[in-house]
Amino acid sequence: MVLKAFFPTCCASADSGLLVGRWVPEQSSAVVLAVVHFPFIPLQVKELLAQVHQAGHVGLAVLGTWCHRRRGAEESLGQFLEGLGTIFSHEPWLQLCREPGSKLWSCKATRRQVPPHPGAPYEDQVMLVFYDQRKVLLSQLHPPAALPDRQAGDAAPSAGGLAAVFDTVARSEALFRSDRFDDGPVRLSHWQSEGVEASILAELAKRASGPVCVLLACLLSLVSAVSACRKANVLVSVLLDVALGLALLSWLRGKDRIGPLAEALVPVADHVAEELQHLLQWLMGAPAGLKMNRALDQVLGRFFLYHLHLWISYIHLMSPFIERILWHVGLSACLGLTVALSILSDIIALLTFHIYCFYVYGARLYCLKICGLSSLWRLFRGKKWNVLRQRVDSCSYDLDQLFIGTLLFTILVFLLPTTALYYLVFTLLRLLVVAVQGLIHLLVDLINSLPLYSLGLRLCRPYRLAAGVKFRVLEHEAGRPLRLLMQINPLPYGRVVHTYRLPSYGCHPTHSWGSLCRKLFFGELIYPWRQRGDKQD
Amino acid sequence: MEDERSFSDICGGRLALQRRYYSPSCREFCLSCPRLSLRSLTAVTCAVWLAAYGLFTLCENSMILSAAIFITLLGLLGYLHFVKIDQETLLIIDSLGIQMTSSYASGKESTTFIEMGKVKDVVINEAIYMQKVIYYLCILLEDPVEPHGISQVVPVFQVSTEQLSKVFSPKKICCLSPFSAFLLLLMFSRNVNSSCQDYLRTPDSYF
Numbered sequence: 001m002v003l004k005a006f007f008p009t010c011c012a013s014a015d016s017g018l019l020v021g022r023w024v025p026e027q028s029s030a031v032v033l034a035v036v037h038f039p040f041i042p043l044q045v046k047e048l049l050a051q052v053h054q055a056g057h058v059g060l061a062v063l064g065t066w067c068h069r070r071r072g073a074e075e076s077l078g079q080f081l082e083g084l085g086t087i088f089s090h091e092p093w094l095q096l097c098r099e100p101g102s103k104l105w106s107c108k109a110t111r112r113q114v115p116p117h118p119g120a121p122y123e124d125q126v127m128l129v130f131y132d133q134r135k136v137l138l139s140q141l142h143p144p145a146a147l148p149d150r151q152a153g154d155a156a157p158s159a160g161g162l163a164a165v166f167d168t169v170a171r172s173e174a175l176f177r178s179d180r181f182d183d184g185p186v187r188l189s190h191w192q193s194e195g196v197e198a199s200i201l202a203e204l205a206k207r208a209s210g211p212v213c214v215l216l217a218c219l220l221s222l223v224s225a226v227s228a229c230r231k232a233n234v235l236v237s238v239l240l241d242v243a244l245g246l247a248l249l250s251w252l253r254g255k256d257r258i259g260p261l262a263e264a265l266v267p268v269a270d271h272v273a274e275e276l277q278h279l280l281q282w283l284m285g286a287p288a289g290l291k292m293n294r295a296l297d298q299v300l301g302r303f304f305l306y307h308l309h310l311w312i313s314y315i316h317l318m319s320p321f322i323e324r325i326l327w328h329v330g331l332s333a334c335l336g337l338t339v340a341l342s343i344l345s346d347i348i349a350l351l352t353f354h355i356y357c358f359y360v361y362g363a364r365l366y367c368l369k370i371c372g373l374s375s376l377w378r379l380f381r382g383k384k385w386n387v388l389r390q391r392v393d394s395c396s397y398d399l400d401q402l403f404i405g406t407l408l409f410t411i412l413v414f415l416l417p418t419t420a421l422y423y424l425v426f427t428l429l430r431l432l433v434v435a436v437q438g439l440i441h442l443l444v445d446l447i448n449s450l451p452l453y454s455l456g457l458r459l460c461r462p463y464r465l466a467a468g469v470k471f472r473v474l475e476h477e478a479g480r481p482l483r484l485l486m487q488i489n490p491l492p493y494g495r496v497v498h499t500y501r502l503p504s505y506g507c508h509p510t511h512s513w514g515s516l517c518r519k520l521f522f523g524e525l526i527y528p529w530r531q532r533g534d535k536q537d
Numbered sequence: 538m539e540d541e542r543s544f545s546d547i548c549g550g551r552l553a554l555q556r557r558y559y560s561p562s563c564r565e566f567c568l569s570c571p572r573l574s575l576r577s578l579t580a581v582t583c584a585v586w587l588a589a590y591g592l593f594t595l596c597e598n599s600m601i602l603s604a605a606i607f608i609t610l611l612g613l614l615g616y617l618h619f620v621k622i623d624q625e626t627l628l629i630i631d632s633l634g635i636q637m638t639s640s641y642a643s644g645k646e647s648t649t650f651i652e653m654g655k656v657k658d659v660v661i662n663e664a665i666y667m668q669k670v671i672y673y674l675c676i677l678l679e680d681p682v683e684p685h686g687i688s689q690v691v692p693v694f695q696v697s698t699e700q701l702s703k704v705f706s707p708k709k710i711c712c713l714s715p716f717s718a719f720l721l722l723l724m725f726s727r728n729v730n731s732s733c734q735d736y737l738r739t740p741d742s743y744f
Contacts, residue, residue: 001632002562027654028632127562127633161633161652470648471628471636473559482560484630489648 056171064094241336367523451500462490562631
């Protein structure tokens with residue numbers, strides 16, 4: 001296998017020194033994390049690596065040497081670096097070298113112990129892969145296969161080829177604490193070394209922000225990386241909700257709209273009731289040219305008209321209090337727009353209560369009729385429903401049973417169109433109201449479950465949410481090792497929404513379209529907001 | 538080292554296949570699809586605007602004309618950004634993986650990288666599409682749960698299979714490039730399993 005050396009771009013301009021990182025033998029790849037500069041004491045370097053191993057449970061080692069010859073440099077540097085190979089023994093020993101001011105690199109990977117060919121060391125073919133250390137440290141890989149309940153910390157270090165690189169960099173945070181500008185025993189170059197401010201004030205601000213960052217990190221480290229994102233999403237959603245609610249409140253108060261709204265509400269309810277009255281009159285006549293059974297028509301029509309009359313009386317009774325109620329409801333908008341929308345949905349439900357009642361009456365009547373019809377139809381054919389066995393069995397009836405049964409069947413059949421028409425009209429009205437309420441609930445759901453923080457992160461810092469990596473081949477010369485640039489492939493927006501979507505506590509329809517149609521046909525009542533697992537009727 | 542072969546399909550659109558050899562362990566194949574033709578663009582625009590003008594004469598509302606212009610613009614932008622693929626590139630890096638890049642006409646690039654450890658095999662599948670048979674190259678991915686199973690089949694060069702199938706029909710065998718002849722040989726021999734490593738180790742004299 002070709003040996004892959006993952007080299008951080010920040011170290012490409014660093015001075016000569018030792019390469020420190022992790023060797024993954026399964027993928028034959030060396031992940032370089034930092035460069036240790038001269039002068040150093042080998043014992044202290046080994047101590048530092050042991051400390052990092054203890055802190056992050058990642059086995060680091062000295063992988064090789066890095067040679068960046070400045071102009072007029074001595075040749076003895078090369079020999080000195082070769083001698084270091086004897087102090088820090090590592091298989092294979094990497095030797096990376098860069099010509100000054102040019103893009104020409106040379107790499108060698110030598111092995112001392114080769115099982116089938118003892119004696120002379122042989123060299124591996126090396127491929128250089130550059131990576132941006134800061135971005136790799138901060139990013140979080142989202143594997144395409146949905147492995148349930150896997151967190152970044154649980155993954156074994158050797159899981160997946162490139163996931164190992166991300167994992168190594170993430171676990172070696174202890175290594176990045178000290179810098180080449182610090183006065184520690186070991187001087188390192190890594191991603192923290194670039195971008196050192198020239199201004200003293202900026203440096204002081206950075207030092208001061210250290211404790212603040214530590215505090216924030218402590219708070220966030222109470223939860224793992226994945227749910228920290230979820231909590232941020234929830235917080236941003238709630239903030240947006242409250243902001244929209246306050247905007248609505250200010251709009252309502254701005255031009256004093258509550259008064260006109262309250263005054264318009266009762267006439268609207270009156271108008272709806274009037275329209276319903278017209279509808280009932282139409283049904284009691286000859287609707288759409290159909291001929292109804294006169295007696296049943298009159299009974300049902302009058303019953304519904306009286307119910308409507310009662311409802312209108314109650315609305316008029318309530319009218320003095322409407323404005324006060326609306327004022328308090330408007331106040332609740334400061335808790336969030338979703339609260340205001342939910343209250344609006346409830347107000348609609350209350351105002352259309354009579355339609356709900358009509359639907360229930362019509363559905364019950366229709367259901368009874370259908371039950372009776374099906375049972376008498378079985379009697380007509382000489383069968384009956386066996387409740388014990390839950391199936392249709394044949395049965396011998398007496399003559400008078402058959403006679404009465406057939407009579408009743410005929411009566412029910414001829415009364416069916418009237419009942420069915422009333423049921424149809426009121427079911428349509430009820431479905432309309434349910435649709436309006438459903439739209440409001442959808443909007444509330446959308447506001448609650450959209451992961452705005454993750455979407456913002458994807459927009460502004462796309463490297464934080466990584467779907468994978470992508471490679472670009474850099475300038476290549478014959479005889480030189482192949483150089484690739486590894487960049488982070490950000491997660492597409494659809495997957496961001498899908499992964500970080502907050503669980504919605506709203507109601508999903510418990511039945512499919514087929515079962516809905518079946519229920520409508522047989523006149524069973526539809527409860528659109530009933531959750532799965534609730535007590536059934 | 539670069540190599541470019543261009544050929545045209547039956548409909549007259551130009552297809553170009555470019556092969557780049559970076560090193561013994563890295564190769565790139567680049568397939569360019571025919572560009573958006575002015576003829577089809579003009580035809581669609583004229584159709585939409587004629588329909589809008591017809592509606593305008595019925596309704597006497599000038600909003601319809603502005604709406605038609607917006608729809609045409611947005612539709613064209615959406616088509617260029619989401620649908621029209623200009624070029625597809627396949628980069629094979631030994632012991633790292635396979636990278637497939639699609640560049641759209643608006644400049645957007647969408648990249649997928651498959652690690653070598655996940656690749657089970659590379660096969661040429663044949664599919665029956667209406668009255669003809671088309672061939673497409675695809676990569677089989679391993680299933681992490683079941684070692685002998687296949688979790689996904691990823692077709693390579695998604696858009697170009699239609700054009701490729703026109704090129705790779707037996708009638709055109711005399712004017713095919715060696716690369717396509719190699720693929721045809723694989724197809725007809727029915728030994729359709731060829732792994733990436735085998736392909737990379739093939740000496741250049743084969744071509």
